[in-house]
Amino acid sequence: MRPLTFSRLFLRCGVLLLVLFVVVVIALKLGAVQVSLYGLGRDLIRVLLGQTRAISTDYGMIVVDIRLPRILLGIVVGASLSVAGASFQALLRNPLADPYVLGVSSGAAVGAILALIVESHLALSPELAGLITPFGAFIGAAATIAAVYFLGRRDGQIDSGTLLLGGIITASFLSAVIMFLMSTLAGGNLRGASYWLMGDLSTPQPKSLLYLLGIGFVIAAGAIYTTASDLNLLLAGEKEAMHLGVDVPRVRIVVYLAASVLTGLAVSVSGAIGYVGLLVPHVMRLIFGSDHRMLIPASALGGAIALVIADTLARTVVAPSELPVGAMTAMAGAPLFIYLLRRRLA
Amino acid sequence: MSSPHRTTMPPGEQPRSNPDVRLTVEQASYVYSPNPSQAPLFTLEALSFQAKPGEIVAILGPNASGKSTLLKLISGALEPLSGRVFLNGYATHALPPKTRAQRIALVQQESRLLFPSRAWEFVLQGRHAYGRTLRFETEHDITIAKNALAQVGAEHLSDRWMDQISGGEKQRVILARALAQQPLLLLLDEPTLHLDIGAQVDLLESLRRLAAENRYTVVVVTHELNLAGEYADQVVLLQKGKCLRVGSPATVFQRELLEQVFQAPLSVEMTPAGRPRVTLFEKT
Amino acid sequence: MLRSFRKSLPKALTIAFACVAFSATALRARAQTSVPGVPPAVETKEIVDETGRTLRVPVSIERIVSLAPSLTETIYALGLQDRLVGDTDYCDYPPDALKKAKVGGPVNPNFEKIAALRPDLVLVTKSINRLDTVRALDTLGIPSYATDPHTVDEIISSTEKLATVLGAPDTGKSLGEDMVRRLAVLQTKLKDVQPSRVLFIVWMEPLISIGKDTFIADALHKAGAISIVDSAKDWPQTNLEEVVRLQPEYLVFAASHSESAARDFDVLASRPGWRILDAVHNRRFAVISEAVNRPAPRIVSAIEELARQLHPEAFSDAPPAPARDTAPSSTPTPPPQKSASPKNVAETFSADQECPCAR
Numbered sequence A: 001m002r003p004l005t006f007s008r009l010f011l012r013c014g015v016l017l018l019v020l021f022v023v024v025v026i027a028l029k030l031g032a033v034q035v036s037l038y039g040l041g042r043d044l045i046r047v048l049l050g051q052t053r054a055i056s057t058d059y060g061m062i063v064v065d066i067r068l069p070r071i072l073l074g075i076v077v078g079a080s081l082s083v084a085g086a087s088f089q090a091l092l093r094n095p096l097a098d099p100y101v102l103g104v105s106s107g108a109a110v111g112a113i114l115a116l117i118v119e120s121h122l123a124l125s126p127e128l129a130g131l132i133t134p135f136g137a138f139i140g141a142a143a144t145i146a147a148v149y150f151l152g153r154r155d156g157q158i159d160s161g162t163l164l165l166g167g168i169i170t171a172s173f174l175s176a177v178i179m180f181l182m183s184t185l186a187g188g189n190l191r192g193a194s195y196w197l198m199g200d201l202s203t204p205q206p207k208s209l210l211y212l213l214g215i216g217f218v219i220a221a222g223a224i225y226t227t228a229s230d231l232n233l234l235l236a237g238e239k240e241a242m243h244l245g246v247d248v249p250r251v252r253i254v255v256y257l258a259a260s261v262l263t264g265l266a267v268s269v270s271g272a273i274g275y276v277g278l279l280v281p282h283v284m285r286l287i288f289g290s291d292h293r294m295l296i297p298a299s300a301l302g303g304a305i306a307l308v309i310a311d312t313l314a315r316t317v318v319a320p321s322e323l324p325v326g327a328m329t330a331m332a333g334a335p336l337f338i339y340l341l342r343r344r345l346a
Numbered sequence B: 001m002s003s004p005h006r007t008t009m010p011p012g013e014q015p016r017s018n019p020d021v022r023l024t025v026e027q028a029s030y031v032y033s034p035n036p037s038q039a040p041l042f043t044l045e046a047l048s049f050q051a052k053p054g055e056i057v058a059i060l061g062p063n064a065s066g067k068s069t070l071l072k073l074i075s076g077a078l079e080p081l082s083g084r085v086f087l088n089g090y091a092t093h094a095l096p097p098k099t100r101a102q103r104i105a106l107v108q109q110e111s112r113l114l115f116p117s118r119a120w121e122f123v124l125q126g127r128h129a130y131g132r133t134l135r136f137e138t139e140h141d142i143t144i145a146k147n148a149l150a151q152v153g154a155e156h157l158s159d160r161w162m163d164q165i166s167g168g169e170k171q172r173v174i175l176a177r178a179l180a181q182q183p184l185l186l187l188l189d190e191p192t193l194h195l196d197i198g199a200q201v202d203l204l205e206s207l208r209r210l211a212a213e214n215r216y217t218v219v220v221v222t223h224e225l226n227l228a229g230e231y232a233d234q235v236v237l238l239q240k241g242k243c244l245r246v247g248s249p250a251t252v253f254q255r256e257l258l259e260q261v262f263q264a265p266l267s268v269e270m271t272p273a274g275r276p277r278v279t280l281f282e283k284t
Numbered sequence C: 001m002l003r004s005f006r007k008s009l010p011k012a013l014t015i016a017f018a019c020v021a022f023s024a025t026a027l028r029a030r031a032q033t034s035v036p037g038v039p040p041a042v043e044t045k046e047i048v049d050e051t052g053r054t055l056r057v058p059v060s061i062e063r064i065v066s067l068a069p070s071l072t073e074t075i076y077a078l079g080l081q082d083r084l085v086g087d088t089d090y091c092d093y094p095p096d097a098l099k100k101a102k103v104g105g106p107v108n109p110n111f112e113k114i115a116a117l118r119p120d121l122v123l124v125t126k127s128i129n130r131l132d133t134v135r136a137l138d139t140l141g142i143p144s145y146a147t148d149p150h151t152v153d154e155i156i157s158s159t160e161k162l163a164t165v166l167g168a169p170d171t172g173k174s175l176g177e178d179m180v181r182r183l184a185v186l187q188t189k190l191k192d193v194q195p196s197r198v199l200f201i202v203w204m205e206p207l208i209s210i211g212k213d214t215f216i217a218d219a220l221h222k223a224g225a226i227s228i229v230d231s232a233k234d235w236p237q238t239n240l241e242e243v244v245r246l247q248p249e250y251l252v253f254a255a256s257h258s259e260s261a262a263r264d265f266d267v268l269a270s271r272p273g274w275r276i277l278d279a280v281h282n283r284r285f286a287v288i289s290e291a292v293n294r295p296a297p298r299i300v301s302a303i304e305e306l307a308r309q310l311h312p313e314a315f316s317d318a319p320p321a322p323a324r325d326t327a328p329s330s331t332p333t334p335p336p337q338k339s340a341s342p343k344n345v346a347e348t349f350s351a352d353q354e355c356p357c358a359r
Helices: A006-029 A037-049 A057-091 A104-119 A126-151 A160-184 A187-198 A207-226 A228-234 A238-243 A248-270 A276-288 A292-316 A325-342 B067-075 B097-103 B119-130 B139-151 B167-180 B197-214 B225-231 B255-262 C002-031 C069-077 C095-099 C111-116 C131-140 C152-165 C169-189 C215-222 C240-246 C258-270 C299-310
Strands: B023-032 B042-051 B056-060 B082-087 B104-107 B185-189 B217-222 B234-239 B242-247 B266-270 B276-280 C044-048 C054-058 C064-066 C084-087 C121-125 C144-147 C196-201 C225-227 C250-254 C285-288
Touching: A006 A037, A006 A057, A006 A292, A037 A057, A057 A207, A057 A228, A057 A248, A057 A276, A057 A292, A057 C111, A057 C131, A104 A126, A104 A160, A104 A187, A104 A248, A126 A160, A126 A207, A126 A248, A160 A187, A207 A228, A207 A248, A207 A292, A228 A238, A228 A248, A228 A292, A228 B119, A238 A248, A238 B097, A238 B104, A276 A292, A276 A325, A292 A325, B023 B067, B042 B067, B042 B082, B042 B234, B042 B242, B056 B067, B056 B197, B056 B225, B067 B104, B067 B185, B067 B217, B067 B234, B097 B104, B097 B119, B104 B167, B119 B139, B119 B167, B139 B167, B167 B185, B167 B197, B185 B197, B197 B217, B197 B225, B217 B225, B225 B276, B234 B255, B242 B255, B255 B266, C054 C144, C064 C069, C069 C084, C069 C095, C069 C121, C069 C152, C111 C131, C121 C131, C131 C144, C144 C152, C152 C169, C152 C215, C152 C299, C169 C215, C169 C299, C196 C215, C196 C240, C215 C225, C215 C299, C250 C258, C250 C299, C258 C285, C285 C299
Parallel strands: B056 B217, B056 B234, B104 B185, B185 B217, C064 C084, C064 C121, C121 C144, C196 C225, C196 C250, C250 C285
Antiparallel strands: B023 B042, B023 B082, B234 B242, B266 B276, C044 C054
8 A cells, every 4th residue: 555645746756857857958959950068058057047148149049039938838838738638537537538628729719810800900019919819819718618617517516527518519619610710811810820720839929928828837737736636536426526525516616717727828829739638647647647646747747748849859850841749749649549548548 | 222213303402412312314305306397306205213323224115215315315415405414413414525524424336437546545535534635645544544444354455456356345445435434424325236145244244343343323225125124223114205114123124014115025024133034925 | 615725825826936936037037138130239220011010120131031932032133132041941933042041931930040040131921921920020039021012013112112121222113113114015015905804723622713902813904814703802712603604714824834734724624514614615724924923023024924825916026125033134034935825835835935943
């Protein structure tokens, strides 16, 4: 009998953090432009020491202004999607649940496309213009979260089965709306929408957005983590969980809102990157078991590692061109999923 | 052994923690009515009984007699439409989830697990009610879980996966989890459904022993006449939502009454130990 | 319930605060390295691009990256190709453009490569490049200039404006005047000619044509043709029924090789239902170079080509004045065109004419 202890949790997370660090260093080194490892190390130390002006402008800009933010974005988006995926799988008691199953990404897409349409009629300063698509996407996501919440209620509480159905129907409806909007959009904006729908980390984002994403992740993932023990019991069934002392309605609301917020934030900035939220929790479950006190942080770190690797491959395999990162996750994800399915653990 | 029970409380009297009586069901009723404008689907009419520590109560009746509904009222999952259900002076429905889980443990027939877990993990879930929000299990929790498994004779199953053990073994582990909650009230919903006769007897013997050793109040929902007759200290007989009789097995197991409830010809004998035994005849 | 929430809240807040503090210091430090493409000592000027955005660029722009093939062509036409340090994978005209450093495609350029080239200015056009790309360049502090021509006249003025921004207003003016002159000559020739009704085919499955507000539609107009598709969208999708109802006189393709165009036409003709069209039945189609797809000076040649195919009767046999698609000194001027009849596609691309597909 070896239940999870804090020291074991800490150790395992430490190992994952180490793996993440190594992956980040490799990702900083690789790219369309050659960067030496020595120069890289020297410049990173300078950043940490605050001596940023001493960095040579050539690749200071490339590594520190382009690559590092992209990697950080990949970390936060990967972590957000994986934690959201693990949470929805527990909340809906469904191993096939992923962050998009309740329609949040479709709602964000509609919001983003509407924002693109609106923006062409407004003359905005560059800082505001850069924020309008993610903002519109987040509004769309929030509206969808609210709508699905009201659809998924029974007797005044969230019911998992009804929630799943409500979410799937909403996602389908919104997909149809997206197709309609795309066919009536003017050319230039349409191109942007297609890329966004595929999932894309390649566009440098304003710093304020990265901040927001990071803070949002910490708060939402933290909220979910407080329900980690409850989620373990929820897997056995809601009636049983209630009789074992879980405040089921409260846990449902907290997890639903927090996981949807995580998905909405991630999707607002990078589009709908697939497979990460579905598979990383399963792989972590394979390695560490289904105890959510371990699974949630493991999924966060595992998602960060997976997405940084996928994104690095996406931007180096056919450099200077790029493959969409969603394609990389799908290509790696589909065989992995089949393998897990055959081991009957998915 | 049967003491006179009271069906009503004098008006105005407050419930007191009477160490002699632990569970009081007082004129509790319930109605299932999904659509207010239509007739209700099912009505459990007001009934009352009491149970003491160390006592085994059997809720007996054919299908659709309201046994599960009554159990839900006792467990606090449902709020009675009228009347009250209280455990040591506290209404079961009004207890906060964690406190309720420390006092009432429910053993259901099957446990559907989404992702498989080991037996010891499963039993440790019973300790959830005793911790803060973010906690890790303490040595104390582990000891209690081990003891719980020992009490049901399932220590050897501790490291096995829940989806790889037999139905009877699973039932024992589920019971161990309920014991790990260290409850005052132990509720079981048709626990013998999937068990063979030997396992059924084993279970009831364990319940009797546990009730005596740990002073649990045990309430078992069943339609097994002879098990109820042999092991229960009190029987609550239900038919179609009505409570027909409450009392010791000897007083409740009257031939005409049982024939009316179960719609089958039978005969009742008394064993030397004072327990009734029911024999079913072929319908003529 | 409230109690456990309150217990976990301080923990969550502490973690949140720690992370915010850490990231604030790290990001703020990093913000200081975001040097715009302009070192502080250089003089700058403010310009406004064709979408109304204001940008700050060095007075003397020495390093240019072009993110659209049409803009690359324009740079060469203005003779400023020495300042072009990078272009896209699709920039193939003139052939010299293939030798420039590549930064990826117009829709998804590689920002690392662009940054590595340290451009003073990046050129984009609204019809091909994405808004996200422009915003990303803003975030990186690299100025980008957007063109957005919707008519042939706007292509000309856009070229002149770009020349002024790049510090070569005279070259721009003379290039513009040449284009205006050639178009005027063409208008004179086509003065009494009834415009042909044509279907310009961008893609066959699904059937996509061009909208009335595009420069391609205007180019057709200048060549004595009218697009039968009347739509406000840039790339409207239409169907055979609609085309049959409108019965165009000619089908127009833009192709890099005449053989592939003839093949495309045969494929189209063999499709069910297309024989109903008079144009298909009588093999009335025109093929022009792909220059018509690019809002660059070379589009004037494409317009002339199309006019000759649609209205051969308006052209005498005297060869026209040499066309100036590129700056006079860099590449040889194309030899006189033979007048081609619409039915004989193979003759349109004679061996001595400079084929736009440089090999």
